[in-house]
Amino acid sequence: MNRSLTGATVQIDFQSPTLNDEEIDYLRSKLREDYDLIVRGVELGEDSASPPIAAAPTTHTISQTTDAVATRDGEPSRIVPCTIRSGQTEEFPQGSLIIYGDVNSGGEVRAGGDIVVLGTLRGNAYAGTNGRLSAVIIAMDFAPLQLQIGNCVNRSSTNQKPPGYPEIARIGPEDVIIIEKFVKF
Amino acid sequence: MGKVIVVTSGKGGVGKTTSTANLGTALALLGKSVVLVDADVGLRNLDIVMGLESRVVYTSMDVIEKQCELNKALVRDRRVDGLMLLAASQKNNKDDMQPEQMKAICDKLRTTYDFTLVDSPAGIERGFRNASAGADEAIVVTTPDVSAIRDADRIIGLLQNVEIEPINLVINRFSPQLVGNGSMMDQADVLDILNIDLIGVVPEDSGVITSTNRGIPLVYEDGSPGAQAYMRIARRLTGQRIPIPDLEQKGLFSSIVNWFTKNR
Known part of the structure; x- marks a missing residue:
């Protein structure tokens, strides 16, 4: 807790x-x-x-399954108060990770639960490392090299600039990671 | 008590040695006592860039092996007062030196000289650890391209781990034309990623190649844009507050567009 x-x-x-x-x-x-x-x-x-x-929340845009909500509430989170730079890895299999900074290209964050980046995500993020497919990745600016949720991998196709609003990555239909504008839970 | 500053970058070829030579010479021209330490054991270059290669007799390895006194190993640059060079051994390799030995040398130099600039080799291994062992501060040199920036980011993380503070950034080989037509990252993009203090931007200057070959650091020739940039950085290192000029050549139209997007 x-x-x-x-x-x-x-x-x-x-x-x-x-x-x-x-x-x-x-x-x-x-x-x-x-x-x-x-x-x-x-x-x-x-x-x-x-x-x-x-x-x-009453409008739950993510996963409506009850077990996901229950596990999210019950598990611990770790707050990382700095930027994850190239070559650095932050790992927290027990729960979710909250980064007060950026995750730079070459850096990696891995969490058993969700990943929230209160900055720009430029490196690799791996949420739901324990196989939880309901895990999500949220970042204020989304420009990742590679995303992984559970066993689904998403590689950035282009070197696009982030759109300027927060985005969320989750597993959508057909087990593909989709990235969309993050409004609120 | 002087300062020991390590000049490093992670990636090779971004201008660590050129920056060390020019900043050291510039500081000496400003009246400071300066010693330049080449920490690139086995691949020494700083003596060539300084034009002092023919006068190197002893190296830092001889000092460590107690073949000679530290003061005797320092080569005096006769062109300017108070500028010395401690060369690296060319026949040893980086594992022959321990970080503690480098630290001992830096600690001795710090008591006599205002500035000790340590030219770090590329990489994050023993050579880098040797170079940064005795440092109080760091200057990270990068060029505005993604691979140099990723390596600089890695180095900054390592420097922060050993609590070297402050870490200042030099953006080297900056080309206003390329930024203007959108094919090079601008200052803001670089700073956004690296998130450390910018101490200077050195424009791309073809004079660097000739000055390296001739062994005369650029700052001796006042006119070139590179020399002026290095002089400004040296002044900032001595504590003067000098604004960083905007080298980016933007057209009026894109400036207006930029102003609007930034002030949304």
Whole structure:
């Protein structure tokens, strides 16, 4: 668990009200004890008038499969606060990688989960190294040499300039990696 | 206490030795005491570029093997005050030298000279490690092409690992014409990738070849654009604040387009 959220106030928003009061109380105390999160309120059903600020996504453009969402939430992430330069490799098989910088040509990032690059991705990125096909790669500027998700490989065909907006790579239909404009989850 | 600066690049042929020779001479012309150290054991070049090859008697290897004192191995450049050269051995190879031995030499030179410029060999192996062992700062030389930039990026990562700070960038063999017609990366592209401080841009200058062959560094001839660029970099190394002139020759139309895209 990433501890950077310690002490935060959270709002729990259920799409389908399947929990009773006892279960909610258990969830509340569990979050408090294990993760030091303070539960501000619990929203059940879809009757919420104004959506809470940090609410769970309702428009999920990636994968709608429930198991993917569950694994993503439960696993750790590693934050790398610098640029990955040529010849450097950052590997995190246990979960997702977040890079506060660029991944330069000749550099490599590998993660068991997702990869998020808050800069330009110019090197190689390999998400879902444990074979998870729902993993995604997001970068503010996308100019990678090679992408790999699970066992699907995508090689950049041209030396195009990045389009200037964030993009996301994921496995689309027919097991091909597709890259498209990243709007939000 | 002086500074020890390693001049390095990763890739060969981008102008490490030319830059070392010119920056060292320029610093000496500015009144600093300078020693140039050739760390390219087995493939020494700096003595030729400096025009001092006939006067090299002892090398850094002789100093390490205690054949002579460090001061005796330094060759004085008679054209300018306060400029010395410590040549590399031509008959040994890079594994004959230990990084600690190079560091000991740099530590001694630092106490006497304002600037010690170490000319690093290409590569990331022992030669590079020897050259950077005693350095306080680094100058990374690159040309504006993708392979040189990738190697520079690798070198910057290695320098950062051993906490050499600051690392300054020299873009060499920059051609405003090629940038203008879109077939060469511009300064902004290079800096965007390497993300370190730019200390100077040296334009492509055919005078470099003749000056190398004659053993007279370019900076002795004030007129050439390359010489002026090296003089400016030397001044910046001494702490003067001199803006980097915009060498990119853009037409009025593309300047306007650029201004709009940058200020979107």
